[in-house]
Amino acid sequence: MPKRIRMSLRLSSNRHTYGEPFQEVTEALIPSIAEAILDAYEGTVDDEGDTLAQTIEELHLVFQGTLGPLLRDASLVIQKNGDLASGILLCDYRGEATLTYTFTKKAYQRLGYATLLIGRAAEILYEKGYHSLYLYVTMENKEALRLYESLGFVEVPLTTVSEIYVD
Numbered sequence: 001m002p003k004r005i006r007m008s009l010r011l012s013s014n015r016h017t018y019g020e021p022f023q024e025v026t027e028a029l030i031p032s033i034a035e036a037i038l039d040a041y042e043g044t045v046d047d048e049g050d051t052l053a054q055t056i057e058e059l060h061l062v063f064q065g066t067l068g069p070l071l072r073d074a075s076l077v078i079q080k081n082g083d084l085a086s087g088i089l090l091c092d093y094r095g096e097a098t099l100t101y102t103f104t105k106k107a108y109q110r111l112g113y114a115t116l117l118i119g120r121a122a123e124i125l126y127e128k129g130y131h132s133l134y135l136y137v138t139m140e141n142k143e144a145l146r147l148y149e150s151l152g153f154v155e156v157p158l159t160t161v162s163e164i165y166v167d
Helices: 027-041 052-064 113-127 142-150
Strands: 004-010 076-080 083-093 096-104 132-138 154-156
Touching: 027 052, 027 083, 027 096, 076 113, 083 113, 096 113, 113 132, 113 142, 132 142
Parallel strands: 096 132
Antiparallel strands: 004 132, 004 154, 076 083, 083 096
16 A cells, blocks of 8 residues: 655745646546556556546546545646646645645656646635645655655645545
8 A cells, every 4th residue: 555645835925937837727637647647646646546437437536526625726737839748736625725636648758748737726726825736656666755855845744644645
């Protein structure tokens, strides 16, 4: 059973200029988001062996608010030549802005897209009155941990046993 840690980023009024155009997520993008998630997670510690249909179903539940209301204006994707390259989904989980999905297709990894997306989402959340952005990450996912730490996320205590272990 993989162990997760909870991390937090203190938001601020920093504004940046981004060279990539962002697009807010919509239900119409769910199949493309599912394909990108499966590509990004394949062969990693977070690969649960889900099918495309299962991932689409899970995303519909996220859009319906099962993890808290989807923060649509801060949930963003980057498309390159019509291909959904990278994206993030954020929910208001238990009253906290929470990064629930970060994904970048393998062909687009290490180009800084996740950094750009999280940076822009952090600005949007700050403008909406949030003070922190939270996430849960599998401890064995060293690449994700390095990314989040480089962005200023720090580990914070978990509050329940269900937050510690993934089923």
